[in-house]
Amino acid sequence: MTERHPVLTMTGISKAFPGVRALHDVDFRLFPGEVHALMGENGAGKSTLIKVLTGVYGIDSGTIILSGEPVSFRGPMQASAGGVSTVYQEVNLCANLSVAENIFIGREPRRFGAVWWGEMRRRARALLTRLDLDIDVNAPLASYSLAVQQMVAIARAIDVQARVLVLDEPTSSLDTGEVAQLFRIMRQLRDEGIAILFVTHFLDQVYGIADRITVLRNGSLVGEYTTAELSQLGLVEKMIGKELDVLERLDEQPKRELAVLERGTPFLDARELSRKGSVAPFSLTIHAGEVVGLAGLLGSGRTEVARLLFGADRADHGDLSVDGRGTTLRNPVGAIAQGIGFCSENRRLEGIVGELTVRENIILALQAARGWLRPVARRRQDELVDKYVKALSIRPANPEIPVANLSGGNQQKVLLARWLITEPRLLILDEPTRGIDVGAKAEIQKLVVELSDGGMAVLFISAELEEVLRLSHKVAVMRDRTLVSELTNDESVDSDRIMQTIASGAGEERATT
Template structure:
């Protein structure tokens, strides 16, 4: 099925930024009608390689050939002209403009110099139709969901005349399962039309669902290109990490160690807790020394549950008791005092303060708990920071490093440290491993289990079923802003998936 003629051939690509070599002698080839996954941990050089191909960055050395012809890609415009189109991780469209404009902007059909709106809208509908989507293209893009916006971005990418190469940079990170499936249908269809697709993702499952070949980068170096069929998952992970998988086994081992222990005292109990328009009444009990996993699709009410328990939103029905005491006033500040901590989903917007150092970020919550007038002395702060940097394995030259300079996984660890340092009884983790690489994921999972062993109760929310299953003693399944089931930790993933999908 795959045409063996090379569509894109990148050879010897090297790119250095001040102080760091981002890409070193990278080889990459893409065939016609193939889906080629580009894999690697954060900082492996995937994004930089894509930027080189799309003309955003210029390589120091190396050549790019398109269908055998050498090309110089100097700008995004030029790469589009060559038939290379990109859909970025964050939807890069203009939400104030109509759907049709977002698809056609820069290539508007014109009549006597002025934009031919009727034709423009028709062309946009046609472009969406190719993806099997039908919607009112005259509405502003902001009226639609992120998933639709993503599809619009793809429609835009394809509306370029004679697109030959389509780059999808983490297109599924904000999509739910159904939407992802739909995207994959579209990808397969385009592949059938002979388009070469470069697919970047953190989800291993998805790679095995759609990719024909896999290229792995690590620390800016080319590791290899493999046929998906001939590379097992474990091998892939090992290749990406460049180390063996004893860590993964350690996680499984740690869970086994906890499992036999009898249930500890109940630390939090919700009875009929709910908020109109946000979450239907929910019962939940949480014991010390236990991880309760929350599985559910995007928008199933997972985050809403976390916000209610932490007191960001006040419930309008039911009750919540912490350590046997009924909660009367709901506010994050009260929750902190009671020993509840929430590590929010969107770490960039709600979690880290990028302009502050690691030390300052770690101290923030502790300081809030002490009150702003009891200042922790600097030496004490450094001690705490050093202790947690070591404990969590945060990779940094110094505790004074600004958090924005850390990789995603290390940023996540800093946020975790911030909450752990307050020694909460109940820790709510909302998507703690989202967008971080496999190695860091495993480290965070291990850390969660260590905390539980010390008697903490943890609510672990994640879109990755595998991860929830790996570390949870009990699993709540949410659907349509309701709790639909509760399972023991040894349930299989098929059962959960069917429950999430609502056909059980």
């Protein structure tokens, strides 16, 4: 990378929210024609930095200079008009509108003052062809997968002669093939001279594409490095700011011993359970103190299995027994009463109540289990909450701020704490580590081990095979909404073997760290 003038320079940026100091005196620069990875744990301030840049938030102090001119955008529209376009982690488009409209809305081509649909479709087709994406521009966006929607979002972003393209965790829901396609597009755009700011949690991806890395920690700048000069290990250390003992200890741990567990009545025993259009009949047993991993691609039916076992969906056929007694789960309340807890994959939609405080969110499930007539005493609440905020190192450690102000990883921990205080006998964790950083990930994995040592049964759903293998006694593999195989996690099982099981037939494995 030759030293040219940066297209973007951010100097001394600070930003605070009520109860949270999100950014403190952060510098950042971006050169044309480079992919620059912005790294940091959850809550390090990556998202805030991006939102400050694109004008979603104002800044408390600092300057932003774009192509030599000081700027302060007052919103994403102004930012993209100024040449800074953003694609967010969650696809922020309107699924009810057509693909073409999603690319152009807000700047539709017009003729005689009216929206010129024909021209809009032509330009959309041309743009998507450039991105090598063959889809119908007239179809509603909702008819395409998340990955395609993400590409459409990128098409929208680059249509406005962008000089700076911000990609905020664009890969968190893509599989390997789709990531490769995205990278091809990113390289193409980089070679056209666009500066790309890339945020991701996948270290492999950083080293696969980024030229330069900036690391943030706790809202402060750690440093700027070229990818060549910083090793992966070095990067992780810079991100979490401590030695990697936690991670290493987990890695060194031998495969979990479980022989002793295969005795007695299983806590949960599902036989030929199925739901039409959702999951083919499957059988699964989970013993107390056992961690059962559920592996498979996105959309292979993992979440559907979890929803059946939690009563969120009703099974059409099959038998379920809990503690040896046959039972039918009609709804989550019934499941909770049986001692089953479910941490949803979709924390934003199904789990977290953003306006409530950390304390209130944590208490929710316990309160629901007790019934509203027996409120949990405030003192008891504080005790419990303090305990779990500490145990899970939820940051900031202030239980009285709204959960919406927390980062994704910390919201996940709050959700986990909510279930843990109800002391469930079976905890279903659906992608608990998706989109959260290495440090938090290690903490959650460690916690799963501790919980199962304490006698809790855990159903652990994850797309990351390493993680499933590290934690599980037994691995059930899903493919095409069918439970295809159940493997005891002994020395003969490794990620290759699971990958083969998943792939036998067709399909690609999702990118893993």
